[in-house]
Every structure is written in C-alpha cells, then in structure tokens.
Amino acid sequence: MRKQVLAPVLCLSLLMVGCSQNKVSPKEYSGFLRNYDQLSEHKTASGESVLRWLSPKLRMERYSQVYIAPSRFYPQPKPSTRIPEPTLKAVTTYYDAALKRELGKVLTLVEQPGPNTLIIRPAITSVDAHTQSLHFYEYLPVTLVVAGVSSAVGIRDLDSVIATEAAFLDGGSRAVVAEVVRKGTGLPLENDDQVMSAENLKMVxxxxxxxxxxxxVALRQQNAAALTGQKSTVP
Incomplete structure (x- = not known):
C-alpha cells in the first residue's frame, strides 16, 4: 500500500519540478536591479512566468523612441569548456540584435537617450546547463529506475538555461519605470561533452x-484605454 501511495506522490513532485524550471527564485537574484522586493509574478503574452514591477507613473505613450544599452553579463562569468568565451560573446550580440529587431517595430531606435526615450538596460545574469527533468513517460515506477541510472552515468540530455534582469528608465529624468526578471530554457545539450553555442539559446x-x-504595445493600449474609461490588460 505504501508503494502505491509513494509512486503518485513522487510523480507529482517531478511534475512540479518541471513546471517551476523557468521560475526565478530570490536566491538567484544577481544584484543588478535596485529593488527586488517590489517584484511580483505575472504571465507574459507567450504564457511564460516573469517577475515584474511597473511604476504607477509609467506612461508608454510618452515614448516614441527607445535606447537599448548593450547587454552585459552580471556578474561576469568565467568561460568554461562547456560554455566558452565565443559563446558568451555571441549570446550578448544576439540578445542586442533581437531586442533592437522587435522593439524597433514599435519604437524608433536611437543611439543616445534623451527626452521621449525609453532606456532599456539588459543584463544576462546566468548561463548554465542542467540535467533535464524527467519526461511524463519516465514517471512510471519501472522507468524511474532506468531514468535514475541514465542521469547518474551522464547520458541524459542537459537543458541550456539562461536568465536575464532588465531595468527600464525614462530618458529625460533617468527614473526607473520598470524592472523585469525572468529565466528560459533553450535547446538541450545531448551530453556533458557537447559545447553550448548561441544557437541553443536563440529561441529564448x-x-x-x-x-x-x-x-x-499593450501598455500603450492600456494607457489609452484609461484615458477613455475602457478596460485593458498587460501581458
């Protein structure tokens, strides 16, 4: 009877581990942001979990331009055999390009911050590889033994994991108007010997x-709706 109860409990625990993989815990905060106490959990438009704070004074309609500061690692990581220096450089380069590509669709990109400009200061706070959580078909008691052995001998795939923190500032006053903390899982590494590349993380x-x-876009719509008395939501 005890084994019959233990198996479902163990399965539920494994499921919870998998679901929480992309949630950032307080012990993972890097110190890049000024105040983590004001962060609260939200869901993005893509359904991912994110920790976020928005100033009540934030008005997106004030900003027609965006200045994106070059992304940087905080703290600066030490290159390793699995994550070498070329990979680290390629990650920040691609992050900058992705932010400019997407935000440039709704705001004018500028080289220097100023009035009517939203400043974005992004940091990559960790890049690592972790042994994958068990898949649903491995939760059965019989396969748990096999999965455990596979993990012990290092033949399970490794998840490529990356985390970011970002501060958003008003270009005129330099006041912080928003802060974000989030983490994502990219393409897996097949084993301990595979070198991580930027390709593993581009989707994140x-x-x-x-x-x-x-x-x-949603914040602009929300502010406009507030002026007209309508309801709107921010992802």
Missing amino acids: LDGWAQDWRNAA
Whole structure:
C-alpha cells in the first residue's frame, strides 16, 4: 500500500519540478536591479512566468523612441569548456540584435537617450546547463529506475538555461519605470561533452524580445484605454 501511495506522490513532485524550471527564485537574484522586493509574478503574452514591477507613473505613450544599452553579463562569468568565451560573446550580440529587431517595430531606435526615450538596460545574469527533468513517460515506477541510472552515468540530455534582469528608465529624468526578471530554457545539450553555442539559446532570446515588444504595445493600449474609461490588460 505504501508503494502505491509513494509512486503518485513522487510523480507529482517531478511534475512540479518541471513546471517551476523557468521560475526565478530570490536566491538567484544577481544584484543588478535596485529593488527586488517590489517584484511580483505575472504571465507574459507567450504564457511564460516573469517577475515584474511597473511604476504607477509609467506612461508608454510618452515614448516614441527607445535606447537599448548593450547587454552585459552580471556578474561576469568565467568561460568554461562547456560554455566558452565565443559563446558568451555571441549570446550578448544576439540578445542586442533581437531586442533592437522587435522593439524597433514599435519604437524608433536611437543611439543616445534623451527626452521621449525609453532606456532599456539588459543584463544576462546566468548561463548554465542542467540535467533535464524527467519526461511524463519516465514517471512510471519501472522507468524511474532506468531514468535514475541514465542521469547518474551522464547520458541524459542537459537543458541550456539562461536568465536575464532588465531595468527600464525614462530618458529625460533617468527614473526607473520598470524592472523585469525572468529565466528560459533553450535547446538541450545531448551530453556533458557537447559545447553550448548561441544557437541553443536563440529561441529564448527571441521570445524575450517579442514579449517586451508585446508588452510595450499593450501598455500603450492600456494607457489609452484609461484615458477613455475602457478596460485593458498587460501581458
């Protein structure tokens, strides 16, 4: 009877681990942002979990331009055999390009911040590879033993994981108007010997940039709706 109860409980625990993989815990905060206490969890337009704070004074309709500061690692990571220096450089380069590509669709990109400009300061706070969570077909008690052995001998795939923190500032006053913390899982590595490349993470970086573009549009709509007394939501 005890084994019959244990199996469902274990399966539920594994499911919870998989679902929480892209949620950022307080112990993962890097110190890049000024205040983490004001963050709260939200769902983006793509359905991903994100920690976010928006200033009550934020009015997106004030901004016709956007200045995107070059992304950087915070803290600066040490290159490794699995994640070498060329990969780190390629990740920041692609992150910058993705943000400019998406936000440039709704705001004019500028080289210097000024009035009517939204400043974005993005940081990559971690890049790593973790052993994948078990898949649903591995939750059965019989296959749990096999999955455990596979993980122990290092033949399970590794998830490529990346996290970001970003501050959004008013270009005129330099006041912080929003802060965001989030994490994502990219294409897996097949084993401990595979070197991570920017290709493993591009889908995550593209998704972040698209979500920020959608949020900018939604905030404009929300502010406009507030002026007319209508209801609107922000992803």
